[in-house]
Amino acid sequence: MSGKGPGLPIRSLATARLGDLFAHLGPSFLDAEGLTGAQARVFRDLAQCRTPALGGEIWSCRHCGESVPVYHSCGNRHCPRCGGGARFRWVAQRMDELLPVPYFHLVFTLPEQLNALVQHNPRHTLGLLFRSVRDTLATFAKDPKHLGAEPGILMVLHTWGSKLNLHYHLHCIVTGGGLAPDRSRWIASRSPDYLFPVRAMSPVFRGKYLGGLAKLIHDKQLRFPDACGEGYWERLKSRLYRKPWVVYAKPPFGGPEQVLKYLGRYTHRVAISNKRILSHVNGMVRFVYKDYRQGGRRRVMTLPERDFARRFLAHVLPRGFVRIRYAGLLSHRKKAESLSRCRELLGTPVLQLPQPGTTCPTHPAEIETAEASDPSLDQALGPRTCPKCDHVALFFKEPIAWVVVTRARRKWWDTS
Incomplete structure (x- = not known):
């Protein structure tokens, strides 16, 4: 075969x-x-x-x-076997950026109709995804009806679904509050249960992304899939504007310890881990996936080895493309000054990394022990x-x- x-x-x-x-x-x-x-x-x-x-x-x-x-x-x-050391160093660096405030988890998803265009133009279209999500969150954060402040935003790109299918989406961790425009006070989020209304964010996100996509096409920076035919973009744009775009708000984190747990286990994932691959026998690969239409029930899928390899390699990002980005208070050019001011207003010092065996079960060494079945992971x-x-x-x-x-x-x- x-x-x-x-x-x-x-x-x-x-x-x-x-x-x-x-x-x-x-x-x-x-x-x-x-x-x-x-x-x-x-x-x-x-x-x-x-x-x-x-x-x-x-x-x-x-x-x-x-x-x-x-x-x-x-x-x-x-x-899937590398990056453990880099991941733990990255998590440790994030500790001095966490604040004693609620954190919210939002997910922005591109419609599947855009999959082919993204595959042919990953650098431009995925870069636009980051910018559109950043601008959408900034729009709502600046509005006094919703917050009226500048929050801290961390964005993580995932390109896959549980079956290794194409599923482009951005996970965002957002502080439950932010600095006032004059930086004189910390403004907390209005509700402990949600940050911004997701139904209102959906059309704003759609408009910003499609507007940016139209500009890229006008500037001839994108190439269309083969055999797309004349009028492809107009037909696609009409379908995308009629379709509601998915913006999903997960339950807010319970505190900095939960944020650290998320960062340690989730941000540096790859499309599939070795633990999910059950067997590779006679040219067929069996792996576990979650069926979210059945409440996340674990099921087994079998694919020919070449099809499995193609699915995995479809999630390889362009060389040098950054898949974890920051905005708002966490943007690189002003992060140190902004976080220092936030701690001053909140009256809290820099959080310290907990030691293994303490009440926090998310120390990097313990995460490593829990996840590793290979002693040389x-x-x-x-x-x-x-x-x-x-x-x-x-x-x-x-x-x-x-x-x-x-x-x-x-x-x-x-x-x-």
């Missing part, structure tokens, strides 16, 4: 991994699929992650003498226990020779 790469064995039910699937598909998949440069890079990185192709070190056990090769991670932001931490005697006694011994690494990489991708 497909050309095989380095001849690695297909993983069993308990250990199926995305990188092993890509390694199994090998270079023939790249040659046949016509991937973008960013997608091809992700494919190669994940296929070689934690393998001899990237080098590594030998760790030895002081207790039993066992030697364990620990290979380097690829560090790609789309890899975060390469920066090194392996935790010896696979032979199960003692925490591993120590660095020596690097793996790089001459072997170079040969392995050349052989892996040699298609001649």
Whole structure:
């Protein structure tokens, strides 16, 4: 059904991994699929992650003498096995930005009719999504009927649904209040249960996005999908203006601890984790998804391996595209000054990161322990226990020779 790469064995039910699937598909998949440069890079990185192709070190056990090769991670932001260390450092940095105020969680979703256009123009259309959401929130925040202040806004882009289908949406964490225009006082949100009326935000969000899209088209910065036909944009625009756009407000966070839990578990997700992949056998991949039409019930989907790989790679973002952005009080140019003024008005110091084992169950180390089934999930931490005697006694011994690494990489991708 497909050309095989380095001849690695297909993983069993308990250990199926995305990188092993890509390694199994090998270079023939790249040659046949016509991937973008960013997608091809992700494919190669994940296929070689934690393998001899990237080098590594030998760790030895002081207790039993066992030697364990620990290979380097690829560090790609789309890899489900990498980014643990970067995620925890990012969460720790967010601690000094949290304020002792309520936080609200809003979700802005693009209609599925725009999926094809976004796929062909991801950098422009997704950048416009960030700007449209930012401007929509600013419009309501400035209105004295709703708040009359400048809140802090953190926005996180997700492009996938539970089935790995295209589902472009932006998650926003917004402070329940903000600085008054003259910066003389903190203005709290009018209700503890909601920030802004979502039904009123929907047409404003739609108008800002479609207005920005029309400008991009007028400036000839977008390319339309193949075979779209004459008058494609006019027909699409008419359908999109008639359709109500989804703006969803989740229940507000209970406090800074819940915000930290969200940041640690949610903001750095990729399209699918290895834990959701049940098996890869005979060219078919089985994975778990949530059926939200049935109350979030867990179900199993089976796809041919190439279809599964295509679905995952459809969520690769353009190189350098920033998927976590800030606005309002948290915008980079004025964040330090604004947060300092907010703490002065609220009479609170900088929040401190709680220690593991305290009342807060969201310390990065505990999040890592809860999420990791692979003991080398975060390469920066090194392996935790010896696979032979199960003692925490591993120590660095020596690097793996790089001459072997170079040969392995050349052989892996040699298609001649």
